[in-house]
Amino acid sequence: MITLKNIHKVFDTGKAKIEALKGVDLTIDAGEVYGIIGLSGAGKSTLVRCINMLEQPTTGEVIVDEQDFTKLDAKELRMARRKIGMIFQHFNLLWSRTVYGNIAFPLEIAGVPNDKIRPKVLELLRLVALEDKVDSYPAQLSGGQKQRVGIARALANDPTVLLCDEATSALDPDTTAAILRLLQDINQKLNLTIVVITHEMHVIKQICDRVAVIDDGKVIEEGPVIDIFTNPVSAVTRRFINSVVKTEVPQVIKDRQIELQSSGDPAKIIRISFIGQAAGEPVISQLVKDFHVRANVLYGNIDHIKETIYGTLTLELTGESEALEQALSFLQQQNLQTEVLHHV
Numbered sequence: 001m002i003t004l005k006n007i008h009k010v011f012d013t014g015k016a017k018i019e020a021l022k023g024v025d026l027t028i029d030a031g032e033v034y035g036i037i038g039l040s041g042a043g044k045s046t047l048v049r050c051i052n053m054l055e056q057p058t059t060g061e062v063i064v065d066e067q068d069f070t071k072l073d074a075k076e077l078r079m080a081r082r083k084i085g086m087i088f089q090h091f092n093l094l095w096s097r098t099v100y101g102n103i104a105f106p107l108e109i110a111g112v113p114n115d116k117i118r119p120k121v122l123e124l125l126r127l128v129a130l131e132d133k134v135d136s137y138p139a140q141l142s143g144g145q146k147q148r149v150g151i152a153r154a155l156a157n158d159p160t161v162l163l164c165d166e167a168t169s170a171l172d173p174d175t176t177a178a179i180l181r182l183l184q185d186i187n188q189k190l191n192l193t194i195v196v197i198t199h200e201m202h203v204i205k206q207i208c209d210r211v212a213v214i215d216d217g218k219v220i221e222e223g224p225v226i227d228i229f230t231n232p233v234s235a236v237t238r239r240f241i242n243s244v245v246k247t248e249v250p251q252v253i254k255d256r257q258i259e260l261q262s263s264g265d266p267a268k269i270i271r272i273s274f275i276g277q278a279a280g281e282p283v284i285s286q287l288v289k290d291f292h293v294r295a296n297v298l299y300g301n302i303d304h305i306k307e308t309i310y311g312t313l314t315l316e317l318t319g320e321s322e323a324l325e326q327a328l329s330f331l332q333q334q335n336l337q338t339e340v341l342h343h344v
Ligand SMILES: Nc1ncnc2c1ncn2[C@@H]1O[C@H](COP(=O)(O)OP(=O)(O)OP(=O)(O)O)[C@@H](O)[C@H]1O
Pocket: 011, 012, 013, 018, 019, 020, 038, 039, 040, 041, 042, 043, 044, 045, 046, 047, 199
């Protein structure tokens, strides 16, 4: 659906050359919700703007529906861009137009006859649950309502792709959740491909199928969201995951470790991550029975990533060194992600 091949983008400010993208390759499938996450300045906005050629890549190919956007002339590009809607952090609405006028605007530009515009605008307003605001002006709307208008406007020309550039970053948590649910609903109803740019891992967790982590203009990690959550490789990705899943060992437990250490009892603090079916298996009781270790539950958390159950359990294991090693290798054989957080 969308293929980015070896995208480089250099901004020449006259004084300096800034290499914002350093060879990005990505493939986004039709109908999926694809997340791109990165810290400020990583190159996310530049990347998403290359997809609809608001930003021309310095080199590389942008292929959408088998059409290489970098090879199109201005008129062809204008037509091709209708396949791609976009929403923004600050909504970018026209303040002098009503809700109706904002949503009608892209249809007017596309030359849609007047008698076709009204039913289309009303259909879009129903889709985003904003029928009662048809004659309001943007200044009379809440942030969430403004973003709903942004979404309706972005969908006016029946695009196959929706780009969301930090679309919920200016919204409170409840409104964010409602907008994300709306995006998910639209993705399913219209089979729309959605690309979400964010610096917030909870956004990725709530709606994305796959995610790319971008850092310093490069994709450093990519894959299904559940895999990235259970097996992050880079330090940047771990930091993002730590923001939504508690992974730091609290100080009170570290202090307790120091006490244990002085009593001479070998111990490890481990975190087990489990997904789907593994959650129902009696692994811990087997661990204690077969390996002569003691397991003390420090904390646990069950969550879901889209429809997949995902949990973590932090345990303190104590016992003879050899028994601890055997217990760890048993856990690893159970298809559970096991990580030692702290050794004594
Ligand atoms: N028009 C421009 N001219 C010069 N440099 C630019 C321009 N746009 C972006 N950059 C630079 O390119 C790099 C990537 O910026 P970009 O906005 O893509 O990052 P980002 O990940 O979206 O960050 P943020 O989350 O803060 O918006 C930054 O160093 C930025 O300063």
